[in-house]
């Protein structure tokens with residue numbers, strides 16, 4: 058008789074759950090790919106300031122991770138993503154985007170060149186079916202390893218000092234988008250200088266068995282550097298400040314859209330720098346070359362908006378009057394405490410939305426139950442809202 | 457030094473030959489490279505035993521498109537045409553089925569048969585129009601596509617409202633329902649079922665087997681003929697026409713790969729390492745072989761690769777060739793009768809049951825058979841006084857459980873001979889040599905992935921606008937310079953020439969537009 062497999066009830070807990078639970082005062086959790094993930098642990102504002110002023114620790118175990126290896130791994134990745142992966146040497150990490158045959162973005166993510174010919178691909182969403190389909194005819198193996206690796210983001214100006222305090226040799230020389238392997242209590246710990254906050258920061262990757270020990274050591278080392286655990290609310294604010302895209306916000310994964318025109322190409326998301334037309338083939342190349350010739354339909358914009366009312370869900374207009382159709386809409390919006398700016402990401406009809414252009418944002422806000430409407434002037438900006446020099450500095454220096 | 461051609465065609469199957477002739481006539485410098493020593497692909501005549509020849513795969517000519525005949529001024533010499541189909545019954549009680557007439561059934565069936573044929577002929581004539589033009593692209597605003605689409609709609613509408621509805625309803629239906637509703641006689645039901653499923657991985661109860669039935673009628677109204685000298689003579693005539701138009705055809709030269717440089721096709725490399733250059737490469741090989749093996753998936757995209765990978769293309773038809781030291785004696789049939797087309801499909805359920813095991817990777821214990829004795833029509837096929845039998849046998853699935861080992865082949869051959877022996881008990885004693893070609897043999901010898909008659913299953917999800925797969929139904933593949941022209945493209949297989957002709961027209965049309 059075969060044994061009945063145990064049925065997992067409810068959500069999965071990450072290997073750091075026992076530690077997060079102790080720090081949790083508000084009991085605000087949501088589901089992230091089957092795992093419990095905290096929105097916030099005590100106060101998202103305080104957590105946010107840990108990112109910008111100290112060391113913030115975020116549990117990113119639920120992030121989707123695939124191991125890609127085999128003799129054709131490079132050829133495989135080079136057809137999968139739009140950028141040239143031959144340039145990403147072992148020990149380096151690449152931000153990348155991948156498209157369907159129509160050149161529409163399926164997702165973006167990071168690809169870690171762990172060792173010669175061995176890669177890890179990380180993304181917000183799951184993509185096993187697509188990665189498998191893309192493997193037809195290639196000698197590669199693709200393993201889903203989300204559950205096999207515990208991962209933490211350690212972000213903020215004192216994150217280097219915190220980790221350095223743990224005695225990791227060579228950390229000072231680790232450049233942005235670099236990765237290194239060190240020993241942690243007899244296990245291999247991977248440290249990459251990557252993150253989703255647009256600040257100085259690292260990500261740690263380890264065997265789940267060592268997760269709690271790593272957490273404890275990390276918090277011990279960070280005591281003097283203001284270390285704090287954070288939830289997704291604080292992270293989300295920092296990612297908007299950094300101008301990073303999020304699936305289901307700035308774009309829908311192309312394979313999830315039903316209506317035509319609801320997906321986006323990398324060119325429409327401001328990711329042309331990731332599209333290497335010098336590569337003879339990659340998925341979506343034909344369609345993207347055609348789009349480049351004919352012009353895109355949409356353009357992603359970063360907006361600096363007048364006033365302090367956040368532009369959640371707003372329409373974007375080409376002029377203050379709304380007698381002409383809207384030219385686009387806001388996809389993410391926030392008041393940025395660190396920039397003291399009313400910021401947003403949005404999508405507008407090309408060729409509108411060139412850097413420097415003025416547009417108008419129709420903002421609705423509530424005062425004592427009653428709704429008010431306000432047309433706010435906004436400027437399209439080119440650079441991320443938040444890009445401190447320390448993010449790129451090697452060695453990062455102590456704070 | 458390498459040679460630069462206007463077009464290189466990989467494979468000299470009959471479709472490749474038709475395509476090459478039309479391109480050469482338009483003034484193109486065309487090179488055809490064929491892996492086998494003979495031209496014709498699955499349409500060849502070859503010796504299978506000392507002094508005994510046979511049409512190796514295709515043995516009956518019924519689908520050669522009138523448009524192809526006309527364009528290339530073909531006049532294949534026939535050893536016979538308009539053959540009667542004899543459906544074998546128990547105790548010598550057989551049916552004789554002709555295009556419009558039938559012998560051996562009651563008056564009601566005979567009347568129904570006439571009606572049925574009339575209707576099917578009308579639909580087949582409509583279908584033939586579809587088969588002889590490239591399918592229009594859907595969702596474009598190109599005038600040509602819209603015009604073709606409009607014409608197809610108009611042709612449909614010309615049938616009249618009721619008939620148009622009937623047509624659209626029928627093509628998705630199965631032949632089983634049709635024959636059981638219309639006819640009483642089991643032999644008649646069986647014979648029509650057989651015509652619908654021959655060459656497919658479908659049983660009479662599978663969807664769209666009325667469409668496959670119509671497809672078979674959409675050449676010469678289903679009239680069967682045997683070319684003098686076997687099917688190879690049709691291919692040889694095509695090669696002759698192509699050469700006289702200026703095409704170069706070289707045999708015994710397998711192409712190892714289609715060369716892709718900077719995202720476009722630039723030529724081919726042969727197994728022996730020779731390189732031939734052309735910015736247009738047209739593959740007569742099946743879609744899977746072309747994309748997966750000859751081009752390589754790294755040069756095409758994922759969605760497309762997945763569709764090609766998932767293309768259903770596993771053959772189920774085997775061919776049995778027998779060298780006979782004399783004609784077997786069939787109860788109730790004269791020697792003259794043996795020169796006709798003989799089928800073993802005693803009723804529609806027999807055909808469906810023959811198909812059942814194939815779903816599970818087993819061959820039929822009681823197979824359906826279409827057999828001919830071509831030597832009765834053409835003395836060149838066998839030594840004087842001796843004969844050959846050429847039979848299509850179903851079902852012999854490509855992926856037979858345990859594989860097509862010598863033992864499995866011997867066992868299946870015995871099953872087929874025993875099946876025939878039910879009507880001709882002395883057949884086994886007449887056999888002096890034999891050849892069984894399973895789909896695996898056909899794959900190996902004719903370079904057809906899966907050994908499939910049509911290169912890709914003929915079902916509605918792989919038909920017309922989506923043949924071989926969606927977004928590549930216009931012979932042009934999503935890789936600059938690469939085209940297909942074989943049975944795996946619209947409209948499908950059979951010795952028809954439609955795919956080769958449509959492909960040539962598309963390629964020439966594109967050039968004219970450019």
Ligand SMILES: Cc1cc2nc3c(=O)[nH]c(=O)nc-3n(C[C@H](O)[C@H](O)[C@H](O)COP(=O)(O)OP(=O)(O)OC[C@H]3O[C@@H](n4cnc5c(N)ncnc54)[C@H](O)[C@@H]3O)c2cc1C
Pocket residue numbers: 466467468469470471472489490491492496497498499513514515516517518519655709710711712740741742745750773774775848898901902903904907908909910911941942943944948949950951952955
């Ligand atoms: C068992 C069987 C019985 C059949 N009976 C009939 C019948 O009675 N009547 C009928 O009308 N149809 C019949 N058919 C179907 C018919 O034979 C085919 O549909 C038709 O011949 C296909 O023609 P084609 O030119 O498209 O392809 P093919 O005839 O398959 O030609 C493709 C050619 O490409 C060549 N090639 C492939 N790869 C390479 C390479 N890498 N380099 C060089 N050359 C290459 C092959 O060698 C081959 O010659 C039968 C098929 C089978 C399998």
